Structures are given as structure tokens and as C-alpha cells.
Amino acid sequence: MSNPIDSKELAFSITARTVILLGRENISSPTVAVLELVKNAYDADATKVTVRFRNASNPNGTIEIIDNGHGMNWEDITTKWMVIGTNNKLISPISPNGRRKVGEKGIGRFALDRLASETILETTSEEQSTEPTYRLGINWDRFSESTKDLHEIKHLVEILERRNRRPGTRLRLKKLRDTWTKQDYERLYQNLIVLIPPFEKKLVGFSINLDCDEAPELSGNIRNPLIEAALFKMKCDLDESGNVKINITTRENTTDGKFKLFAKHDKKWNELFDSPEIPSCGPLHFEFYFYLRESITVQGLDIKLRQLKDYLDVYGGVRIYRDGFRIKPYGDPRGKGDWLGLNWRRVKHPGGAGSDEKWVVGENQVAAGVFVSNETNPELKDQTNREGLISNRAYNDLRAFVLKCIEYFETDRQDYERRKKSEIEPVTVDQSISDVKQKLSRELNKLEEAIDLQPHGPEKDFLKESLQQMRDVQSTSLNKVQSLYETEQESTMSKMQLLQNAATIGIAVAALGHEVLQSGRHVIDSIERLSKRLGNLMLINDEKINEYLSRLNRHGIILYSVASFALGHIDRDKRTRQEFNVDDCIQKLIDENLKAICATNNAQLDFIRGNVPHIYAFPYEIESIVTNFVTNSIAAFQRGRTRMAERQIEIETVYNEKQRSLQIVARDNGPGIAEDDKDRIFDIYSTKVDEEGKPYGTGLGLVIVKDIVENYKGSIAVHEHSSKETMRGAEFIVTFPVPKERGPKKGDEND
Incomplete structure (x- = not known):
């Protein structure tokens, strides 16, 4: 290794765009952003905070966060609020009035950028202070449009007479980045209730007032149902x-x-x-x-x-x-x-x-x-x-x-x-963990009593220290087991609730599906009659009318196809194990349902038949596998913004006679799957989120596919990009073993 001829020192610089990365690109949703601002009011020892929405379904609407906390003086503004990465909450985790601070460290100010382009901050420090009121204006879009370093962008601070202003901080947000809906207001309300202390009627603590002109039924002081x-x-x-x-x-x-x-x-x-x-x-x-x-x-x-x-x-x-x-x-x-x-x-x-x-x-x-x-x-x-x-x-x-x-x-x-x-002696996981804790505690207590009988000295001190370490390890390990169990229990409960909802939807489809199917037929027939009627009238040919009729006809076909698929999927024959040809099953599913669904999303769906043998299975499970793959491809197109002219999906069946295996291969030319996502896409509720932080789908599709495949002792593989040159997107390969002898089995009807 050669000796250097000179040496220099370098330091990192931070561009203005860093603010964007910390704000609108880091905070998942507007709800999370509002919550962080409310938490900051709590950390400032406010007893009341008002969250006010005015016409927030429109970009010209406003959001205000108003609190009566201790406010900020000039030192607070310059050394804390305007400093990125300050360790204030690490050094002082407890507020002056004894609250444990709950806001994320340094995220609050960037929540403002996530919500709106412009912020006006007005703050007055605590009553005994003689400092004036400060008004700070920030245009967050300046950070994304500038090539300057972060410290080069200045913001105007206006100094106002204090007069009779009470302590606290008011944040006014203009030029909103999101269109707030009724569902957004309800989601925010559900998250705010966690921040309300118990006994709110008895004490001067912390109250949140939601003032929303577009959701008056949610407005008022938020009560805690917990x-x-x-x-x-x-x-x-x-x-x-x-x-x-x-x-x-x-x-x-x-x-x-x-x-x-x-x-x-x-x-x-x-x-x-x-x-x-x-x-x-x-x-x-x-x-x-x-x-x-x-x-x-x-x-x-x-x-x-x-x-x-x-x-x-x-x-x-x-x-x-x-x-x-x-x-x-x-x-x-x-x-x-x-x-x-x-x-x-x-x-x-x-x-x-x-x-x-x-x-x-x-x-x-x-x-x-x-x-x-x-x-x-x-x-x-x-x-x-x-x-x-x-x-x-x-x-x-x-x-x-x-x-x-x-x-x-x-x-x-x-x-x-x-x-x-x-009366009843059920054995539960909680009870098992509790029993283990008891037994270990008893034995460790006995050991402690034995150590206490030993003469004083270094050996006794060492034994006591070792015993404490054993207690700590025991407590940590069992708490981890308990935590894992609680997480699994919560996941199972959520999955059960979702399956119950799915069952309810299935019942509704069975009850109303025929009416929807009939309505779909009537829509298509009525559009055809209307087209002929308009054609017979002596009118100037109007391209817009033809375009609207074509669009109505296409969506009528979609309505009919979806209803037909839903009814067909719950058909009793398909829920009975039987011998059938997989190629014929998939071809019928595509022709009657999936092609129309793909067409409305401007996607081309092709099927390559593999001359596969008959198998003994549930037809609805094969349909579920193919349908999940197709709908996942459509979601990937939308998420990755694949051009409509390039949206292609391909389903292929392959039979390996030597290995006696049947494969269903699904590939597309969407954005593919990230390497890091390959191991988790089969986890329950694993799903991508859109630009607003909302998940695509339920996160159960591939979980269901994996369960079906494993029930047949098969396997499923995923490649981030297809091996086929004309298809650059994701590729899924499902492999089923094909037994030499097939025949009915006990319990082959699945209701």
C-alpha cells in the first residue's frame, strides 16, 4: 500500500431536498402527520388542543392545530424547532409538568410538510415570560424546487406585540396536499381517542377538540371509549x-x-x-x-x-x-x-x-x-x-x-x-406461561434462600449477581414468548374477522347474485337497444355519444362478468372434489370472467395450454389461484404505472410426465417484485400501499394461494423478474404432484 502524498478532510452537506425526504416521503399518511402534531401539543403540556378543518376536501382548504401549551421563546425556536435531529426529547423525556413525551423525536415539524405546502406558525411563550409573540412562515415547496443547501434557505420571522395573548402555539396549514374524505376524518378520530387520558371528566388533563365543517357529527371534545x-x-x-x-x-x-x-x-x-x-x-x-x-x-x-x-x-x-x-x-x-x-x-x-x-x-x-x-x-x-x-x-x-x-x-x-x-380445566398458552413463571420463580427463590445462608464474601456476591442475571434472563425470555404469542393471537383474530366478513359477503352474493347477474344482462341489452334507436334517428353522427355508449357497454359486460364469476365461484359443484381437466377449467374462467376484467384495466390476458392430464381436486381452488395471480398483476400495473399498451399477463400450464408434476405459471410485464419482498409476500396482511399510505387489497391473496398449494403437498416459487424475455415482470410457479392413481376420498365435499 503506497504512502499518501497529501491528505484532506471532507464533511457531509445536506441539500434542501432532505426536508422532503423527512416529511412528505417519510410520513405514510396525513392521519399520521396530524397525530404527530397533536402529540407535540401534549408534550408541550397543553391541557387543550383544537384540530380544525375547513373545506379540507379541497386543496384550498385549511387545517389548524391550536394548543394552550407553554409555547416557544426565541431560544426554543432557534435551538430546538429549527434544528434537525435535536436530542431534546432524549435528554428530557419528561415534560415540565411531568408528562412522558410521546411525540416522535424531530418528526413533528416535517409532518407539516406532509400535510400542506405552506405553514404559518404563531407561538407565545409561558405567561411569566416578557418575550413577544413570534410568527414564522414556511413554504415547504421551496425545499423541493431549490438546489441550495438546507441552511441557505431562510424564513421570515415576524415579531408581534405580546399584549394579552395567552401562551400556546397555533399552526395554520394552507394549500393542502391531500383531499380529505369522510373516511379520513373517521380514521383520524379513531386514532385521536388513544391520546385522551382516563378520568377526563374529573381532572384538568388533556382534551382534544375536533372542529370539522365537513364532518359535524365527529366534531366536539373527543371522548375516550377505552x-x-x-x-x-x-x-x-x-x-x-x-x-x-x-x-x-x-x-x-x-x-x-x-x-x-x-x-x-x-x-x-x-x-x-x-x-x-x-x-x-x-x-x-x-x-x-x-x-x-x-x-x-x-x-x-x-x-x-x-x-x-x-x-x-x-x-x-x-x-x-x-x-x-x-x-x-x-x-x-x-x-x-x-x-x-x-x-x-x-x-x-x-x-x-x-x-x-x-x-x-x-x-x-x-x-x-x-x-x-x-x-x-x-x-x-x-x-x-x-x-x-x-x-x-x-x-x-x-x-x-x-x-x-x-x-x-x-x-x-x-x-x-x-x-x-x-369446574373446567382448559389448558391455555397464557396458563402454561404463567405456570412456567411460577415454577421458575419458586426454584429461584429457594436458590436465593440457600445463597443467603452462605458466609459473606466475594463468592456470595458473585452468586447473588449470577442469580439476578438468571432472573433477568428468565423474565426477558418469557416476556418475549408472551409477546410473540400475543402478536400471533392478534393476527389470528384479525384473520378470523376478515374470513367472517368474507363469509358474509359470500352469503350476500348467493342471495343477491342472480339479481345482479340479471341486471347486468338488462344493462347490456338496454345499451344495444339504445344504440339502434339512436342510429335510426336522423341525427348528425356524434362521436362523443358513440364513445359514451361504448364505455357503458364495456362496463355492463364487466358488471355481468363479475356477477357471473362470483356466483360460479360459490357453486356447490366447484366445492366438491372431482376429476377435471385444469386447462379446460382455466380456459373457461378466462373466457367467461377474467378477460372482461382485464379489458377494463387495458390488460391483455393470454393462456398457453400445456396438454395437462386430469387431476382430482376442488375446481374453485384452481380458479382462486389463477384469479389471485391475475388481479395481483393488474394491481402491479396500476402501482407501477405500467403503460396501458404494454400491460400483458400470461398464464401457462406445463406437465412433466417424468416427474409427474403439473405447473401453473403466471407472469406479466409489470414492475416485478423487489428482492427484499420475496420472502414476505406470503405473510398474512403483507401488501403494498398507495401514495396515501392505504393498502392495496387485503394482504391475504397469496396467503390463500400458498395454503391451497401446500394442502396438495405442492410448492410455490416466485421470481422477481420472469425468465421469459418478452415478460420482464414477476413470475409465479405453482407445482402440484400428480398421483398415479386418483379416486374419491372420504370427506371430499367442502362446504
């Missing part, structure tokens, strides 16, 4: 005389989903704690909501399991509120936030509710609040640094009361689950 997803509710009261009332309700095993009484306790303070003294904390109100982080929890509700988990990640734990305001750090996700030691109790007692060991709740399974006031709870005093309450007798009484109420719930539920278990 409280209703709780499996159990518990309300507990302690009065001035030391009387305790505990009321537990549940919606488990209720047909209407409404909460019913589960357990009730009326006690005296001295019964609970064997103390003759009245509690010094004063009267308390405690509300407790318990959730199972499983798919069954959200069955029958208009929310998803992922929404529930996100909600618990933000609002889980037990918090304390005084006169409607939260006292920090109680309920924070780390450190002193778990002031009741729920996580430590869960580590010591990892068993399930139906197990023989003691069961306790985990912090990530509950959303709860203790409500006090300055007037009725004067002995609950703040620490001088405002970081929580002084640990005096009043605080200890409060903590003891809350823990005792939770213990009553745990005992009541465990007694109930044990009674259930004694």
Missing part, C-alpha cells in the same frame, strides 16, 4: 369517619357488554388495619380499571388491541390527582412512578389469576387514579421541590388504603377464577 374496554372497574371511597366502601363491577361473561356487580365490601378503617385511629389522610376517592392485554378484551368493541396497548403504555399505572391536577411523579413509567411497588409485587408473584399461587396485578394492566383536594386533605403536603408528597402519616395512610383496595380486588378475582378452574 375506559369501557376495561374488564373490571373498581370504585373505592374512604369518608371522614373511616368508613370504607369498595364496589367492583365487570363486563366479563355479559351478553350486552354492560358492567354488572362483581363484589362489594363495606368496611371500617379499624377492620382493615387493626387500628383504632381515624386515618389522617382525610377522605379519598379511588378509581381503578383493570385490563387484559389480549384480543378477547376488545372483541365486540370498536377499538383494536394495539390501540389499547398504546393507551396503557401512556396512561397505565396509579396516579394521584389534587383538585383535578396530577401530582408528579406518581404513575410515571419509571423510577418513583410505581409508588405502590406493583411491578415488584408482580415479579415476586408471577402466577396467573387461576393458579394455586398468589396472584397480583401488574402496573401495565391498570389505569387508576386517587383523587384528593387541598380542602379535605390538608395533611397531604407537597415536598419543597414539588416532586411528590411528603412521606408523613397522611401519605402512608393513603398508600395503605390504595394497596388494600387493590388486594381486595386481587383476592376476589382469584377466588372467582379458581372456582371457574375447578
